[in-house]
Amino acid sequence: MTDFLKLAVPGVQKLAPYQPGKPIEELEREYGVHNAAKLASNENPLGPSPQAISAMASSAKDVWLYPDGNGFELKQKLSSKLGVSPDMITLGNGSSDILQFIMQVFVTSDSEVIFSQHSFAIYPILTQMMGATSVVPAAKEWGYDLEAILAAITDKTRIIFIANPNNPTGTWLTEAEIASFLARVPEQVIVVLDEAYFEYAIDPATEASGYPDGLQWLEKYPNLLISRTFSKVYGLAGVRVGYGISHPQLTNLMNRVRPPFNVNSIALVGAAASLDDEEHLARSVATNAAGLKQLMRGFDEMGLGYIPSAANFISVDVGREAAPIYDALLYEGIIVRPVANYQMPNHLRVTVGTEIQNSAILTALKKVLA
Amino acid sequence: MTDFLKLAVPGVQKLAPYQPGKPIEELEREYGVHNAAKLASNENPLGPSPQAISAMASSAKDVWLYPDGNGFELKQKLSSKLGVSPDMITLGNGSSDILQFIMQVFVTSDSEVIFSQHSFAIYPILTQMMGATSVVPAAKEWGYDLEAILAAITDKTRIIFIANPNNPTGTWLTEAEIASFLARVPEQVIVVLDEAYFEYAIDPATEASGYPDGLQWLEKYPNLLISRTFSKVYGLAGVRVGYGISHPQLTNLMNRVRPPFNVNSIALVGAAASLDDEEHLARSVATNAAGLKQLMRGFDEMGLGYIPSAANFISVDVGREAAPIYDALLYEGIIVRPVANYQMPNHLRVTVGTEIQNSAILTALKKVLA
Numbered sequence: 001m002t003d004f005l006k007l008a009v010p011g012v013q014k015l016a017p018y019q020p021g022k023p024i025e026e027l028e029r030e031y032g033v034h035n036a037a038k039l040a041s042n043e044n045p046l047g048p049s050p051q052a053i054s055a056m057a058s059s060a061k062d063v064w065l066y067p068d069g070n071g072f073e074l075k076q077k078l079s080s081k082l083g084v085s086p087d088m089i090t091l092g093n094g095s096s097d098i099l100q101f102i103m104q105v106f107v108t109s110d111s112e113v114i115f116s117q118h119s120f121a122i123y124p125i126l127t128q129m130m131g132a133t134s135v136v137p138a139a140k141e142w143g144y145d146l147e148a149i150l151a152a153i154t155d156k157t158r159i160i161f162i163a164n165p166n167n168p169t170g171t172w173l174t175e176a177e178i179a180s181f182l183a184r185v186p187e188q189v190i191v192v193l194d195e196a197y198f199e200y201a202i203d204p205a206t207e208a209s210g211y212p213d214g215l216q217w218l219e220k221y222p223n224l225l226i227s228r229t230f231s232k233v234y235g236l237a238g239v240r241v242g243y244g245i246s247h248p249q250l251t252n253l254m255n256r257v258r259p260p261f262n263v264n265s266i267a268l269v270g271a272a273a274s275l276d277d278e279e280h281l282a283r284s285v286a287t288n289a290a291g292l293k294q295l296m297r298g299f300d301e302m303g304l305g306y307i308p309s310a311a312n313f314i315s316v317d318v319g320r321e322a323a324p325i326y327d328a329l330l331y332e333g334i335i336v337r338p339v340a341n342y343q344m345p346n347h348l349r350v351t352v353g354t355e356i357q358n359s360a361i362l363t364a365l366k367k368v369l370a
Numbered sequence: 371m372t373d374f375l376k377l378a379v380p381g382v383q384k385l386a387p388y389q390p391g392k393p394i395e396e397l398e399r400e401y402g403v404h405n406a407a408k409l410a411s412n413e414n415p416l417g418p419s420p421q422a423i424s425a426m427a428s429s430a431k432d433v434w435l436y437p438d439g440n441g442f443e444l445k446q447k448l449s450s451k452l453g454v455s456p457d458m459i460t461l462g463n464g465s466s467d468i469l470q471f472i473m474q475v476f477v478t479s480d481s482e483v484i485f486s487q488h489s490f491a492i493y494p495i496l497t498q499m500m501g502a503t504s505v506v507p508a509a510k511e512w513g514y515d516l517e518a519i520l521a522a523i524t525d526k527t528r529i530i531f532i533a534n535p536n537n538p539t540g541t542w543l544t545e546a547e548i549a550s551f552l553a554r555v556p557e558q559v560i561v562v563l564d565e566a567y568f569e570y571a572i573d574p575a576t577e578a579s580g581y582p583d584g585l586q587w588l589e590k591y592p593n594l595l596i597s598r599t600f601s602k603v604y605g606l607a608g609v610r611v612g613y614g615i616s617h618p619q620l621t622n623l624m625n626r627v628r629p630p631f632n633v634n635s636i637a638l639v640g641a642a643a644s645l646d647d648e649e650h651l652a653r654s655v656a657t658n659a660a661g662l663k664q665l666m667r668g669f670d671e672m673g674l675g676y677i678p679s680a681a682n683f684i685s686v687d688v689g690r691e692a693a694p695i696y697d698a699l700l701y702e703g704i705i706v707r708p709v710a711n712y713q714m715p716n717h718l719r720v721t722v723g724t725e726i727q728n729s730a731i732l733t734a735l736k737k738v739l740a
Contacts, residue, residue, distance in 0.1 A: 063608030
């Protein structure tokens with residue numbers, strides 16, 4: 001038989017897919033535990049807005065029709081909420097779609113793509129898929145070393161990914177840091193400012209002092225793409241909807257490679273309804289701020305180090321190889337995220353849950369570490 | 371300002387996105403008509419299975435969790451229904467996702483991709499996006515000329531797309547024709563057998579005599595990929611779910627480029643529930659067979675030619691340039707599909723609707739042509 005692996009394009013020959021957090025059903029199926037808690041994928045433990053649930057449930061009967069490929073209504077709502085014109089918005093099947101589109105537009109096998117050590121796993125996967133070269137400057141105290149990133153730019157650099165706050169470290173860059181960085185990036189290099197956790201970080205109740213709204217730089221820098229998502233604070237991870245905001249010319253190029261019906265009808269309805277429920281958003285952000293404090297207090301009491309976070313997760317240093325701790329927590333019915341693949345072998349990334357879930361993970365961690 | 375179009379990869383510089391059928395809301399917004407009927411995108415006018423609607427509505431509250439990236443339950447169901455192992459199944463955000471994955475795995479800017487004249491618009495768009503070369507043998511009486519396709523194969527050919535039945539012509543290839551074709555394709559060239567309309571064509575009540583189930587060839591031809599969808603007869607176009615069936619090695623390669631959460635949770639639930647409702651499937655197929663006959667009778671009475679179809683649509687020859695007829699039908703509140711971009715300037719593609727919708731399009735067409 002033909003060896004199809006050898007016929008595959010070079011990028012795909014060496015490509016290992018993204019490893020998602022373990023789904024609850026899979027844990028229950030494989031480990032025989034019940035009522036498991038998943039604190040592994042930075043989902044909103046309060047779920048989506050009740051208004052969104054109700055709008056999505058009502059729309060189930062309408063799904064025989066293809067979605068509106070232009071996402072007219074959702075783009076209108078985003079446009080008026082964010083104060084950008086609809087031709088600056090690209091809708092994605094999750095914001096990872098947006099990250100892939102920008103790669104498809106600009107990256108070839110000759111390109112270099114820059115992102116920091118300890119940053120989101122999708123960046124190197126997409127780079128590998130395109131057969132391009134990942135350039136990965138070392139992090140500084142778990143966060144981005146922007147000077148090192150600037151120094152790594154070459155003629156082949158097409159895209160720089162900056163996650164703010166960063167996943168899985170939770171670290172953030174300030175307004176002054178990003179402003180100075182953008183001013184020094186050559187104008188033909190695209191900067192993707194990945195703001196998946198924006199709504200958490202911008203909350204004054206977190207400790208992310210100086211955390212900026214990236215939209216302020218769009219007018220000045222046409223090479224800037226901001227990506228955001230409904231998967232995190234809006235609680236819509238399961239229906240897949242994210243968006244990019246960029247100069248109309250960039251947006252036009254991204255919409256050329258966007259599959260015509262990438263965002264499904266139920267997601268369009270759910271996301272639009274979510275934007276109307278500011279109370280649920282505020283409650284979700286407040287629950288997170290309180291939960292972060294609860295977890296930090298718990299870690300402090302156990303004498304465990306952690307990385308201060310501006311997001312809805314926190315990476316805790318268990319003081320030894322974390323993989324066996326991850327496994328032991330599974331038997332306790334708790335799924336967290338091992339981050340050895342992020343060169344953080346002693347850390348576990350814990351999503352902030354409800355007060356009860358946060359207590360449960362702290363209790364389980366105490367038991368497992370004892 | 372930097373001209374980002376010039377920085378884009380060559381394929382994207384010349385890429386024009388797919389033009390979907392006009393959404394009903396858009397027609398009503400722009401033309402001021404009400405109660406419009408969309409017979410433009412080959413959707414199932416009976417909608418999804420009631421069991422699927424109810425399962426999807428109930429699952430709306432669960433969408434705060436990411437989907438199961440492996441689609442465990444849906445793959446299990448497909449596996450037992452189709453008699454193939456789960457490691458031969460790739461799930462897509464619609465079957466167009468499957469078509470894109472196979473391109474991403476094998477096609478570079480040096481490659482050639484073959485498909486027939488008058489075949490599905492996504493094939494040339496994906497080829498252009500990859501910067502590859504489309505090779506498009508002429509059709510024969512609106513259908514595929516398999517001899518011409520075989521003759522077009524070169525050392526650079528990576529993929530051949532065969533839609534059976536074909537969209538937008540509705541023409542089909544027989545078991546004997548495909549068997550002989552597959553035997554003559556070099557084993558390193560991938561054949562994509564696009565069976566989006568399979569369930570309609572396999573129905574003995576259509577006139578698609580000799581129409582085959584492509585699964586029979588999977589064991590013999592590891593270079594064969596079959597794609598199917600829940601968007602057509604299953605009435606789930608709005609939630610986006612399709613699948614590919616292929617040798618495990620091909621399937622493994624496609625799953626490398628598949629985004630980890632490409633199929634959303636509600637789609638996974640809806641598709642699985644749909645597979646349980648064989649009665650709704652049978653009713654949908656029977657409604658289509660009756661509707662096709664109704665439309666053909668109507669066209670016959672009006673003296674209009676049409677292409678015999680094995681699918682849930684039919685392309686009618688209006689005997690003159692079809693674009694103004696399409697426009698006039700919009701004012702009558704009926705959306706059909708102009709197919710001039712398929713080199714069929716005098717045809718309109720009409721989706722088979724309910725009996726009432728079929729009467730409405732026949733009446734409107736009579737009025738508009740008069």
